[in-house]
Amino acid sequence: MTPANPMTRRKDRIDDLAATAGSDRAAAVREAGSVDEKPGVSLIASAWQRLRRSPVFLIGAAITLVFVVLALVSPLIAPHDPAANLLLDQVRPQSNPIPGPQPGYPLGADDVGRDLLSRLLVGSQQTLIVGVFATIFGLTGGMTLGILAGAFGGWVDSLVMRIVDVLLSIPSLLLAFSIAALATRPSQLTVIIAVAAVQVPIFARLLRGSMLAQRHSDHVLAARALGVTERAVVFRHMLPNSLGPVIVQSTLVLAVSIIDAAALSFLGLGNPNDRQPEWGQMLGRAQPFIYDNPHLAVYPALCIIVVALGFTLMGESLREALDPKTRR
Amino acid sequence: MARFLIRRLLQMVLVVFVLSVMLFLWLRALPGGTVSAILGERATPETRAALTKALGLDEPIWVQYGKFLWRALHGDFGTSTRVLPGADALDIFLTRLPATIELSAFALVFAVALGIPLGYVAARRANSPVDSGLVILSLVGVAVPVFFLAFFLKYQFAVDHNWFPVSGRQDNLSCTRITNFFVLDGLLTRELDCSASALKHLVLPSIALGTIPFAVIFRITRASVLDVLGEDYVRTAESKGLTARVVRGRHVLRNAMLPVVTTIGLQTGLLLAGAVLTEKVFNWGGIGNALADAFQYRDYSVLQILILAAALIYVVINLLVDISYAIIDPRVRTR
Numbered sequence: 001m002t003p004a005n006p007m008t009r010r011k012d013r014i015d016d017l018a019a020t021a022g023s024d025r026a027a028a029v030r031e032a033g034s035v036d037e038k039p040g041v042s043l044i045a046s047a048w049q050r051l052r053r054s055p056v057f058l059i060g061a062a063i064t065l066v067f068v069v070l071a072l073v074s075p076l077i078a079p080h081d082p083a084a085n086l087l088l089d090q091v092r093p094q095s096n097p098i099p100g101p102q103p104g105y106p107l108g109a110d111d112v113g114r115d116l117l118s119r120l121l122v123g124s125q126q127t128l129i130v131g132v133f134a135t136i137f138g139l140t141g142g143m144t145l146g147i148l149a150g151a152f153g154g155w156v157d158s159l160v161m162r163i164v165d166v167l168l169s170i171p172s173l174l175l176a177f178s179i180a181a182l183a184t185r186p187s188q189l190t191v192i193i194a195v196a197a198v199q200v201p202i203f204a205r206l207l208r209g210s211m212l213a214q215r216h217s218d219h220v221l222a223a224r225a226l227g228v229t230e231r232a233v234v235f236r237h238m239l240p241n242s243l244g245p246v247i248v249q250s251t252l253v254l255a256v257s258i259i260d261a262a263a264l265s266f267l268g269l270g271n272p273n274d275r276q277p278e279w280g281q282m283l284g285r286a287q288p289f290i291y292d293n294p295h296l297a298v299y300p301a302l303c304i305i306v307v308a309l310g311f312t313l314m315g316e317s318l319r320e321a322l323d324p325k326t327r328r
Numbered sequence: 329m330a331r332f333l334i335r336r337l338l339q340m341v342l343v344v345f346v347l348s349v350m351l352f353l354w355l356r357a358l359p360g361g362t363v364s365a366i367l368g369e370r371a372t373p374e375t376r377a378a379l380t381k382a383l384g385l386d387e388p389i390w391v392q393y394g395k396f397l398w399r400a401l402h403g404d405f406g407t408s409t410r411v412l413p414g415a416d417a418l419d420i421f422l423t424r425l426p427a428t429i430e431l432s433a434f435a436l437v438f439a440v441a442l443g444i445p446l447g448y449v450a451a452r453r454a455n456s457p458v459d460s461g462l463v464i465l466s467l468v469g470v471a472v473p474v475f476f477l478a479f480f481l482k483y484q485f486a487v488d489h490n491w492f493p494v495s496g497r498q499d500n501l502s503c504t505r506i507t508n509f510f511v512l513d514g515l516l517t518r519e520l521d522c523s524a525s526a527l528k529h530l531v532l533p534s535i536a537l538g539t540i541p542f543a544v545i546f547r548i549t550r551a552s553v554l555d556v557l558g559e560d561y562v563r564t565a566e567s568k569g570l571t572a573r574v575v576r577g578r579h580v581l582r583n584a585m586l587p588v589v590t591t592i593g594l595q596t597g598l599l600l601a602g603a604v605l606t607e608k609v610f611n612w613g614g615i616g617n618a619l620a621d622a623f624q625y626r627d628y629s630v631l632q633i634l635i636l637a638a639a640l641i642y643v644v645i646n647l648l649v650d651i652s653y654a655i656i657d658p659r660v661r662t663r
Contacts, residue, residue, distance in 0.1 A: 165339075166346045169646070170639045173601035177623055178635060184359035255471065262473045263605060268624045283476060290479055291487055301476040308471035316467070 047321040057317035063310025070121065071128040079104065080115040082122040083275040088113035098293040110282075110296060111289055119277040120299055126278035127258055127307070130192055134257035135250050137196035142203020143246070149204065150211025150242075151234040160204065167201035176260050180269040188271045188278070191264055195257040206249055210242035244322040251315035255308035262304060279303050332654055340647055347639050352396050355632055356389075400636070406629035411621045417629040420618055421637055426508035427497060427614030431607070432599040434530045435538035440592060443542045447549025447588075448581070454554060462546065469543035474602050478536035478609035485532060492532050495611040499525045537606040541595040548591045552584040559583075586653075593649035597642040 051057045080086055087109040090099035099109040107116040149160040167175065176194045183190035214220050215238075223237045258280060264270045265284025274281055279300040286297035371379075380386055387395075399405070405417040412420055450459040486494040493499065498510050503522035506513050511530070514523025556562060557580060565575045603616030604623075611617065615634060622630040 162342065162346065166343050166350065169343050169347065169643045170635070171598050171601035171642055174604070174619075174635065174638055177604070177619075178354060178631075181623055181626070181631075182354070182357055182359065259471070259473050263475060266473075266475045266605065267608075267620055280473075283473065287479075291483065294483055297476065297479060301473065301480075304473060304476075305468065305471045309467060312467055312471060 047318075050321045051317060054317045054321070056313050057321070060310045060313030060315075060317065063306060064314060067124060067307050067310065068128065071124040074121040074124055078115075078118040078121045080118040082114060082119040082277050084115075085113040086115060098289060098296065107295070107299065110285075116296070116299065119282060120279075120303060123277040123279045123282060123300065123303070126188065126276050127261075127280065127304075130188070130195070130261045130278060130280070131254045131258045131311075133192045134196040134199070134261070135253045137192065138199030138253060138257075139203055139246070139250060141196070141200035143207055145200065145204035146207025146211065147234065147239065150208040150215075151230075151238070153212075153215070157208070161208065164201040164204050168205070172198045173260060173263060176264065177267060177269060180264050183269075186269060186272055188273075188276075191261050191269075191271055192257075194264060194269075195260045198260070199253050199257070202253075203246065203249065206245055207242055210245055211238050214238050214241060248315055248319045248322060251311050251318060255311035255315070258304055259308055329654065333651065336647055336650055340643055343643055344640065347643075348397060348400070348636070349393065351632060351636055351639075352393050355628060358626070358628060405633040408627055408630050410625035410627040411618055411630050417633045420630060421615065421633050423508070424613065424615050424618055427612060428600070428603055428607070428616055430497075430509050430511065430526075431530065431533055431537060431603060431612060431614060432596065434534040435599060435602075436541060436592070436596060438534050438538035439541035439545050439595065443545030444549050444588065447546045448553055448584075450546070450550045451553035451557065454550075459550075463550070466543040466546045469539045472539070473605075474536060474540065475605040475609055477539055478533070478606050481532045481536055482609060493529050497526060497529050497613060498522065499529075501525055533606050533610045533612060536609070537599060537602050540602060541592075541599065544595055545588065545591055549584065549588050552587050553580060556580050556584045590649055590653055593645055593652070597645040600638050600641065 087099040087105065090109070090113060097111055099105070099113060101108045105115050105117070107120070109115055110119065145160050145164065149157040149164075170178070176198045179197050180186065180190060180194035183194075211234075219241075220233060220237055223233050228237070261270065261278070262280030262283050265281045266287065268284075270281050270284055271278065274285060282300040283297055283304065286293075286300070290297050385392065403418050408415045408417055408420055446462055450462045453459050482494060486492045501519075501522055503510070503513060503519050504517045506516055510526035511523050514520060514526060562575060562579050565579045570579075600616065603612075603614065604619045605616070606612070607614050607616035608620040615637075618630060619634045619638075621627070622634065
């Protein structure tokens with residue numbers, strides 16, 4: 001197989017990424033030591049050295065930083081209450097129903113007279129929440145399964161991996177739709193769960209792969225020989241060495257979950273309560289008005305694209321920085 | 329090779345079995361359940377009880393699963409309640425399949441025809457402005473929600489400029505149907521205006537659906553060509569004095585295509601998920617359209633056949649990809 005290939009197959013891609021952890025590290029440090037880095041520099045430190053000089057990473061990090069800061073301060077800087085129907089008297093169902101830009105409302109309002117700019121600003125909050133919590137849930141579920149499989153091996157491994165294989169055998173967006181459809185009362189939480197569940201098998205496979213790669217590596221054998229308990233071997237020696245690929249995947253999942261949440265809203269499987277705006281939901285809600293008032297869809301879509309791009313740029317440059325194969 | 333094939337086939341059977349159990353449990357877990365789905369919320373307890381008995385929902389769960397499996401193996405997935413009330417769910421799937429295959433095929437052609445050459449060019453000029461521009465384009469391609477891209481294309485080029493039709497698969501032309509692949513039908517019956525109309529309808533949806541596969545194929549081609557360009561055998565070929573064309577065609581491209589072929593196979597399987605969104609925007613009338621409607625209106629019979637079919641298609645494509653990979657690269661067989 002050709003090395004350093006980020007997306008060959010879904011499974012192989014995950015396994016490739018997994019292989020960049022742990023066992024390759026010693027070789028990477030040896031190799032790197034002779035080229036441009038001082039021997040003994042840790043993986044994290046040398047990755048940081050490379051990231052600092054990477055314009056791709058800096059752009060991605062800048063976008064992410066602006067997004068997070070915006071999510072924190074947006075309620076303070078938003079000109080209006082995003083849930084208040086301030087321009088409702090201008091909404092006329094017979095003619096063009098959407099109030100346009102006017103003094104105090106630079107982007108106009110939505111179909112029920114709520115200030116669009118305020119909704120976009122405050123929308124960053126729920127969007128960040130969807131992305132972060134979907135990633136945390138997916139990570140927690142995937143890590144639990146991955147650690148079970150990777151640490152125990154044997155029948156536990158076989159059982160867990162068969163389940164993971166089945167979950168991976170459904171196109172991921174379709175799986176998210178199916179899980180979201182199970183919700184009796186759709187809400188922000190059910191959207192997050194549906195989007196996160198799709199990531200569980202991916203994280204599980206990733207973590208299991210990198211832990212398996214370490215089971216017979218020197219540092220684990222050494223720890224065992226010293227009489228370190230099994231639990232400590234798994235949590236103190238194997239797990240920390242497997243985290244690199246997991247961190248990379250997490251940044252990509254942040255982007256994917258925001259996009260997937262928008263798709264759920266588009267199909268009517270999203271959160272119906274829109275008092276607290278979220279970009280994906282705003283985009284989904286804009287559907288009926290898209291021909292006469294495309295700006296209702298374009299603004300939230302642009303926000304999603306920029307933020308997803310930011311996370312992706314960060315993830316891709318992290319992947320390159322942490323991958324020993326690319327350090328030539 | 330035979331042992332590899334048997335092992336992969338057995339794995340597939342197991343996956344499909346577990347999948348059917350999961351689908352069965354999923355259907356039982358859907359809010360309201362089958363009875364409410366068929367009768368609606370306001371049915372009297374007597375009719376509900378009657379239907380529960382008629383559907384066998386009062387029997388032990390493994391008996392229900394057995395019957396579910398038996399019916400599924402006989403192609404009986406029940407009748408649609410909302411998407412096309414009264415129509416057989418399997419029929420809906422079969423009549424709509426050609427539309428989706430046609431769209432997916434064109435989307436894939438778009439992705440491959442653009443992704444491979446551009447990926448090659450980007451790799452040859454790695455780190456040039458052209459390369460950076462293309463890489464950024466491919467990253468943006470993945471970051472755009474598919475349905476927004478579809479809306480955007482439709483708005484720009486169909487509503488605003490009228491260059492392409494807004495929705496559907498063909499103009500109202502009274503065309504003869506043979507295979508239900510509209511482009512192919514037009515060619516077979518020599519009704520060329522039918523083919524032309526179908527092609528025109530295909531342009532925008534294919535671009536919308538093909539953008540993500542394009543981005544992925546582009547990046548794989550680029551990464552793969554970059555890898556191969558650094559290999560010793562390429563340097564050997566060049567130093568032997570082979571012409572640039574021979575080195576490019578025989579040594580670089582041929583070796584670099586291995587992972588690309590695999591990626592194309594996998595993207596084919598993933599197209600169906602994107603088709604749900606694209607077909608809805610363009611009112612395409614294929615499987616994706618039906619799935620979107622079935623999710624929106626909770627049409628359980630249609631959902632079960634379509635999800636099962638989607639997973640089956642994906643599993644089979646995965647198997648084919650694995651087999652083709654094992655044929656091309658013998659090292660895979662021993663894993």
